[in-house]
Amino acid sequence: MFRLKTMIGLFAGALMLTAGISQASATELRIASGFGDNHSATRALREVFARKVEELTDGRYTVSVFPNSELGQATEMVNQAQSGINFGVYVSSAFYNSQVPELGVTNLPFVFPDRETAFKVFDGPFGDKFKPLFEKSGLVVLGYMELGFRNVTNSVRKIAEPADLKGLKIRLQNNPVHIATFRQLGANPVSIDGSEMFAALSQGVVDAQENPYSVINAFRLYDAGQKYMSDTGHFFDVIVFAGSKSMLDAMSAEDRQAILNAGRLATEAQRKFAKEDEAADLKSILSHGVTFTRLTPEEREDFRKATLPVYDLVRERLGAGLVDEFLADVDAAK
Template sequence: MKPTFAWAAVAALTLATSAPALAETLRIAGNFPVDHSSSLAMERFADAVSEKTGGDLTIETFPAMQLGGAKENVDQVRSGVVFGTWIGSAYLSRTVPELEAVSLPFAYPDRETAFRVIDGKAGEVLAEKLAERGFVALGWMELGSRNVTNNTRAIESVDDFQGLKIRLQPNETHLATFRAIGANPVSMGISEVYSALQQGVLDGQENPFSIIASRNFDEVQAHLSDSGHFFDYIVLAANKRKFDGLSDDHKAALRAAADEAITWQRETAATEDQASRQALIDTGMTFTPLSDETRAALRERSQPVIGELKERIGGELIDLVLKEAAAE
């Protein structure tokens, strides 16, 4: 005897209501090496999300350019192909130019100042700008103070930058700053830099000490400085449409997990920075610290860049950043 349609409907409803909800997997991609503190922080983030959601959300991480380089990751998140990315903020500045306001030359005397700025009103404004372009900012990790390496000469004065072909990130303020101090900046993806240095296509590059070490640039560079010309952030950004589609509980879990992972990363990065500098010196790089006089001269030479940036993105946010950076 065949069941009636009514009984069949009841049976289907019973199965639907008794079946456990399927876990949702969210993919996030990055271009940092597997052992970089930001990649390790994302593993912590994934564990915390699973714990806080009882396994309802699973984070799958893809570090080390497994899903493409930084530009590809930005495009993937913006289109929703992947849920999120952790990425140097410079790579988002082409999409969100206002990000350049927190990457001003010689603006932060230390990391504490840099994080006071991004954790304050300036960070709130940038979160709004990111949202307008389809991203949700889940937090800001440390990429760190950027320092120049090269194969030509030790950097002791402003004149030593003259004509050096230096690789930089695709950030207009960064590129303009190095033109202002007499260098010849080249925008290039990180995956190409080692071979370009090795072949002499570039004289040098600039990165935090931890990236210089993890990318093994000491193998193809002789001179190391502590120029600290920019402080760079790593933004953990998600696709806004996908994030907004999550339940309130799941959104809260993601934010709480991000806060925990980012706190750990910032603490780890501070230790990693000094350890990496020493490791580079130990491998044989010649370390030449900049004098206060040289640093002041570089700051003065690069000031017109800030005026140009105000013309491009407006002065209100830049003035806010400079005010918060100068606050005691």
């Protein structure tokens, strides 16, 4: 009996030791972003990507997600993934300007009528053509997630026509197309990282900003003096979830494919989460006393017409062929 108990104890100890060794030998994949804990992308990466990576690689890899700009500003986090300091990053497409400037064509104002059209383009041949460009810069696209339609908020007045933006100091991402668009509309753009946006608005460094409802709500920008919001929907923005090419290339073919599969599943889940969250985010914003201006189709058309010169500017910067191909793809996807 004593011998049996001893053998059982030794066997249990061996199992615990084996589990400990297996856990210790797992490679941690660190993923960074400025989005918060409750953002749809963070949830999808923690709930789907992390689980599927561990499952599909039999525990050889684990995933740790660092939201809230814990690992730096957006451009720093992109560079960390490029160099392999961290495995991945999920930020707005605007923050990949240095790596893939051609991606800027998708930031044209008032180009996508709805999310369905946008994802037909990103999931098709046009979206695929950016992937080799990312790889040349040391990144692998694991998914085009939804950030959503961007809307203007400000502390001064309601925005219902282009003239209402004149003279407003507006916080923007460091994106050439975004900056050109708001200059064309008469505003004064100021590039500020998302981690510093709340303070800049609270202190009056800028009057306005533009973001999807999910970000406006998560950052509680209504507490930063943003009294007015309009559903301008001027840009449809995607989150590019990208991984380190050097780290992926060092994996076995099986594990690399597992990571790609997990990225696809997480992207599908994130888009679903984002669509479900939109109405709740808007309701939450309005519950804090924000004055909401819903544009009529005629008013939105006035904004679109006012930004048409930006299309010519982008043609000059990125090439008429790329712009025309993109616009043809959008038209075909409608």
